[in-house]
Amino acid sequence: xxxxxxxxxxxxxxxxxxxxxxxxxxxxxxxxxxxxxxxxxxxxxxxxxxxxxxxxxxxxxxxxxxxxxxxxxxxxxxxxxxxxxxxxxxxxxxxxxxxxxxxxxxxxxxxxxxxxxxx
Amino acid sequence: xxxxxxxxxxxxxxxxxxxxxxxxxxxxxxxxxxxxxxxxxxxxxxxxxxxxxxxxxxxxxxxxxxxxxxxxxxxxxxxxxxxxxxxxxxxxxxxxxxxxxxxxxxxxxxxx
Numbered sequence: 001x002x003x004x005x006x007x008x009x010x011x012x013x014x015x016x017x018x019x020x021x022x023x024x025x026x027x028x029x030x031x032x033x034x035x036x037x038x039x040x041x042x043x044x045x046x047x048x049x050x051x052x053x054x055x056x057x058x059x060x061x062x063x064x065x066x067x068x069x070x071x072x073x074x075x076x077x078x079x080x081x082x083x084x085x086x087x088x089x090x091x092x093x094x095x096x097x098x099x100x101x102x103x104x105x106x107x108x109x110x111x112x113x114x115x116x117x118x119x
Numbered sequence: 120x121x122x123x124x125x126x127x128x129x130x131x132x133x134x135x136x137x138x139x140x141x142x143x144x145x146x147x148x149x150x151x152x153x154x155x156x157x158x159x160x161x162x163x164x165x166x167x168x169x170x171x172x173x174x175x176x177x178x179x180x181x182x183x184x185x186x187x188x189x190x191x192x193x194x195x196x197x198x199x200x201x202x203x204x205x206x207x208x209x210x211x212x213x214x215x216x217x218x219x220x221x222x223x224x225x226x227x228x229x230x231x
Binding site (some may be wrong): 003004031035055056058091108109110111113 | 220
């Protein structure tokens, strides 16, 4: 069964450094998402992406964050200058559609996550 | 604003006992509700959604719009049900289409 994959599984970086988290969504999926979970807190939506542009983003997704689909398979999240509070588990998800025009939201399939530690 | 509340962080039951994981939501439009599960060392995966009205692994959940609740129930818990359970909400045909809002999760432990 196809799965969403994420690399690396764990990333340690110094405050102020740039990081790029990588995701390979399921191949026929068209909608891509990033979520994050700070330790002990809720899973929070960051951004959704479709047709090479951002569909929706949360207040967390400020100018320090960007997303890109550089080729036909990868979907990346870049944090330009990491802060201590960016330490979290970052989950990528993908779905065939968002469900607009159908009877409901399409199922999102999640990757295993990347644990980002900012020192 | 959309919000999901799971009042219990931890829930322990014995094998064979009924289990109910509570979920309440706040949303101004028509929501779609989901339960996601994360077993130990595995990824988040969809357990069930209210639109499907199906039973997965013996679990059911009914959307109660009057009480704004979507509690997850199973009549006879099994040890393999031990996991973290997340209730989540998405706006149906709204501006938050596709965006999932999660509750804080409930860790269910089923003792032998």
